[in-house]
Each structure stands twice: as structure tokens, then as C-alpha cells.
Amino acid sequence: MKNNLLRSITIFLFMCTVCGNALHAQKKYSGQRTIVIMIDGFGEKYYRQASMPFLNQMEKAGIYKVVPSLMPAVTNVNNMAIATGTTADQNGITGNVYYDEQKQQEVYIEDPSILLRPSIFQQAHARGIRSALLSVKKKTIDVLGKYADYTICPECLPAQIKWTDTPVRFSGVYTREVSYQIFNAANTLLKADTSVKLVYIHTTDYPMHMWPPENDSVKVFLANIDRCIATLHATAPDAAILIT
DSSP states (O other), X not given: OHHHHHHHXXXXXXXXXXXXXXXXXXXOOOSOOEEEEEOTTOOHHHHHXXXXXXXXXXXXXXXXXXXXXXXXXSHHHHHHHHHHTSOHHHHOOOSSEEEETTTTEEEESOOGGGOOSOOHHHHHHHTTOEEEEEESOHHHHHHHGGGOSEEEOGGGOOSSOTTOSSOOOOOXXXXXXXXXXXXXXXHHHHHHOTTEEEEEEEOOOHHHHHSOTTOHHHHHHHHHHHHHHHHHHHHOTTXXXXXX
16 A cells, blocks of 8 residues: 555656656546645644544655645635646736726636636646546636536536436535535546546635634544545555645
8 A cells, every 4th residue: 555655646746747748748648547636724733633544644655745825825826826837926816806907896716717827627638638627616617627528516516417327416515525525526437437537626625714623523524534535545546646
């Protein structure tokens, strides 16, 4: 297990270097799967006070580093930085809202044209790599979902999901359970369509906004998230898993 986890993380870092070079990009990619997990609101103190044995194992076997958050430390700024590999001054996403001078009012950032740099989904699409974006927030789907082959969120759930005939039911956005359901959907997708090579998961920040690190409710949430990550690894042991 330890060697698999180490290989899962280090190979992905190499893949980023290779796939990022447009001069040598392949039209079709049939190699290793990649899972990116953005645990919204997941600070170092929350990690250290929670019981997360699988994440502890990943930390020891792979690559782990505490890094500063981009400012302002809000969902859009950090999500778009992760998805484009650029900072706000480059990708244009400087907050959850912006001031529209023509309307003279604040407007939520939901328009993909505002994003000034290509996302990993756009780059994957250009290389023939199938991808999926699973998020608890519709705004994430709105900005990043155009080039993903699969998208899912509680607020934009179609009557039937493309990769399963079983109806998917979500709890409210501001619940702990909705994140578990997003992980379950990702796990089902990994089993159902192995041609998907990039899976991006974005969880709710609700528990961390509600409770401090020492609170039992948030500890239960993170322990369950740890089990969800372990399940993904069991389903796709070949996949690089990156968590931030």
C-alpha cells in the first residue's frame, strides 16, 4: 500500500511536467488516472485534530507540504488557481464576486468568460483526455464545467446521471452529507467509465465554517472524508491522488 501511494503521487507530478508541454502533447492519452480533491475550508488545524489514518498514510508515503492560501481566501480564488495552475493576477478570478461598472452592482462570478487562463479541463479536452468535475457548488460547474465530459452538482442535477441508471439524491449544499454523496458519485463514475482519466472533486466548506477544529461534529465529517478517499484509492489504485 505504501509503495502504491508513493507512486500514485510522484508519477502525477511528472505527468504535469510532460502533459503541460504543448509541443509534445499527444492527441490521445491512455495513461494514469488523476484525482484532484479540493476539500474546501480544510486547514492544517482541522487535519491534525481529526482522525484521518488514510491521509496520514498518504502524508508519510508521498509528498506533503503546508502552503499559504491565496488571498482573499475564498472558494473561487483558490479553486480557479488549482484548476488553472495560476494565481488571481493571471486568471482574473479575484473573489467570489466582482463589481460590474455598467450595472453598478456586485455580481457573482459564474460566467466562464471571466476566467483568463485555460483550466485543466480545457487542456485535457484539447489532448483527448476525458474528465469529470463533481462539485457541491453550481458556481464551480458554471465556470469550469464547459470542457468536462461529466459534471454533477446538487443544484444542477439532471434527471438521470450519464454513468449510472440509479437515481442520485443529494442533501442540501449546507450539510456534511452532501460531500459524502459527491465522493460516492465519483467512486461510481470511476467504476463505470474507466476512460475518464481526470476527476476533480470539490466538497462543501460548511462543516469548517460551522465548527472549530476541536468540535466533534467536524471531526466526524473529516473521518468520513478520510474513508471516502480510501475508497477512491481502492477503486482506482493506479490513480494519482492530490488533495488540497
